[in-house]
Amino acid sequence: MRYLVTWKLLPVPPEMTKTALSLLKATETWIEKQKKAGFLIEAWQYTEGMGGVAIVEAKSNDALYLKLTSSPFSPFQQYCVTPLTDMKLAIDDGMKFYQKMIGKTKS
Numbered sequence: 001m002r003y004l005v006t007w008k009l010l011p012v013p014p015e016m017t018k019t020a021l022s023l024l025k026a027t028e029t030w031i032e033k034q035k036k037a038g039f040l041i042e043a044w045q046y047t048e049g050m051g052g053v054a055i056v057e058a059k060s061n062d063a064l065y066l067k068l069t070s071s072p073f074s075p076f077q078q079y080c081v082t083p084l085t086d087m088k089l090a091i092d093d094g095m096k097f098y099q100k101m102i103g104k105t106k107s
Contacts, residue, residue: 008051026072
């Protein structure tokens with residue numbers, strides 16, 4: 001299943017700056033590993049710098065949750081997850097729906 005994952009960065013307490021720096025470096029390595037594994041399809045940081053967006057592939061919601069929380073920087077991120085449906089499937093289904101509305105059925 002594909003998902004759209006957006007996140008915003010949470011404030012880092014000043015006393016945790018050194019820890020956050022090391023977690024951010026570890027996240028860079030984590031991202032490359034997830035790309036190679038096929039989990040992370042695309043990832044982008046918002047230009048304003050306080051969040052980002054990614055397309056990911058996961059077998060289930062639970063697998064996605066576990067993968068996201070394995071990111072080293074996850075303690076400083078808040079996620080929003082949207083499941084995605086294949087566009088061809090959605091268009092085909094929409095066409096069936098509208099054909100029913102006008103009294104036609106696909107042969």
